[in-house]
Amino acid sequence: MSNDKEYRQPYENLGYLLSSRQIVEKVLRRYPKIKRVKDLKRFELQRLDTVYNIIEHELSKIVRCMPDLNKTPRFYLELLFTIIDENEFTSCIKKIRKYRGVIRNLWSIYRRRMLSENRSFRISALRRECVGRILSIVKRKLKCIDKIVNAMSHARTFPSIDPLKPTIIVAGMPQVGKSTLVSTLSSAKPKIAPYPFTTKNIIVGHLKSGKLVVQIIDTPGLLDRPLHERNPIEQRAIAALEHLPGIILYLIDVSKLRIYSLQEQIHVLKDIMASFQKKELFVAINKIDVTSKEDVEKALQELRRLRVEKIYIISAKTGYGIRVMLDDLLKFLREHSFNASSS
Ligand SMILES: Nc1nc2c(ncn2[C@@H]2O[C@H](COP(=O)(O)OP(=O)(O)OP(=O)(O)O)[C@@H](O)[C@H]2O)c(=O)[nH]1
Ligand SMILES: [Mg+2]
Incomplete structure (x- = not known):
């Protein structure tokens, strides 16, 4: 049985999660600020890495913050599922995991191609193409992030009721x-x-x-x-x-x-x-x-x-x-x- 220390509900300390639009905006804000360096290839790689790192950071934060369905008390899961449908929730988490992998692959494939490319215009074109593809995944395939982020912001305000206490x-x-x-x-x-x-x-x-x-x-x-x-x-x-x-x-x-x-x-x-x-x-x-x-x-x-x-x-x-x-x-x-x- 739990002791009488003040109970804290499981969603209270979730980190701040960004919506899909906010992720794209963050990328577009940071992206032009990268300092230009003489070596064009290095510069373009840095730009690509920045985009990838921001998106990877935000997606991994969402995945890490998600309640473990096997460990979260049923009471709190049920409350969460009043805000986001259970199937929608699990399929969205699956989708984020899947596209996180797709984005990682794109990034590493394009990175390799850029490394073996010596023509400046091709290096820039490859970077543009890759960034475009990655952002398009976030915008079009990962719309469901918004539902999760919205649900979790509601969940933060749930009352603290100890699910083990009489x-x-x-x-x-x-x-x-x-x-x-x-x-x-x-x-x-x-x-x-x-x-x-x-x-x-x-x-x-x-x-x-x-x-x-x-x-x-x-x-x-x-x-x-x-x-x-x-x-x-x-x-x-x-x-x-x-x-x-x-x-x-x-x-x-x-x-x-x-x-x-x-x-x-x-x-x-x-x-x-x-x-x-x-x-x-x-x-x-x-x-x-x-x-x-x-x-x-x-x-x-x-x-x-x-x-x-x-x-x-x-x-x-x-x-x-x-x-x-x-x-x-x-x-x-x-x-x-x-x-x-x-x-
Ligand atoms: N005389 C008398 N009045 C009571 C008693 N219990 C509650 N009241 C009064 O009944 C009124 C409603 O009491 P609440 O405790 O606010 O009732 P509630 O069920 O919480 O009401 P809601 O929050 O609107 O659902 C208040 O004016 C109380 O003072 C009682 O045992 N005797
Ligand atoms: Mg009352």
Whole structure:
């Protein structure tokens, strides 16, 4: 299990990658600046080498920066693939590798030809031809670089969620009290970061109990609407959460402050149960301080009909019922020692 040192998400420190257009621009900027030397052959070789070195440097940087599909946690791969399709991603990396080799070959063939050539006009013509061919590959064959560079710049902003740490994912329709609960439970100040395809930021708090450190995630704009209202990419961003080890805590508000009806909240809960079949589900009826007994009873009946077993009655505001619920959640997380294999 990971320790409680601050987790850094895998894309955070990616180097700065250039788009195909930026690579060509960099070449065209540097290329004319090469100092002319008396020996024309040396000069032209230097020009060719500069072009090759810039392109090789940028392509190798892209290849080196790419996440290893076998080592990157599934959660983070799934998030990445919401931004760039998985097949597109792998075929693009293959393409970059292939054309990197083609460019290397062109460079060394033309270099050899230039070395064995003594006519000045031919040496310059060979250099021109080679540079033209190399740049045309970058412009025409390696357009896919742009998609990767764009995806990686998004990936840098993904939230830092430790994919090995036990996690409580707090779900529920808007205004049911998710944020209030997360801040009540978190020992440290929760961190805020964007999550793909949500207008609101995801919030990650931590709570400690003995040696156990648990992440608690507030998911505004994510698990608060029926799934059929979402497009497949948004659904994939939601499904990524399935790869975090831990549980779902679904909040219900049937108080006099409620915005959504019990039926609407049960509908979203059913969706969540269907999408997170591998996750243990806990449900809390929140805002008990302002809820009538009858409304609590109705909610309990609906939940029992859905065969929800772990139901709590709480008030995130006054703290009522929180200790009992938290003890149960922690007991469950402790007993199910979550690790990478659960993802
Ligand atoms: N009386 C009472 N009010 C509560 C309780 N929990 C939350 N609230 C209030 O309910 C309102 C919504 O709470 P939030 O924590 O912002 O709800 P949320 O689910 O995070 O809302 P979104 O981020 O919009 O999805 C706030 O005014 C809270 O003060 C509770 O247990 N009792
Ligand atoms: Mg909130």
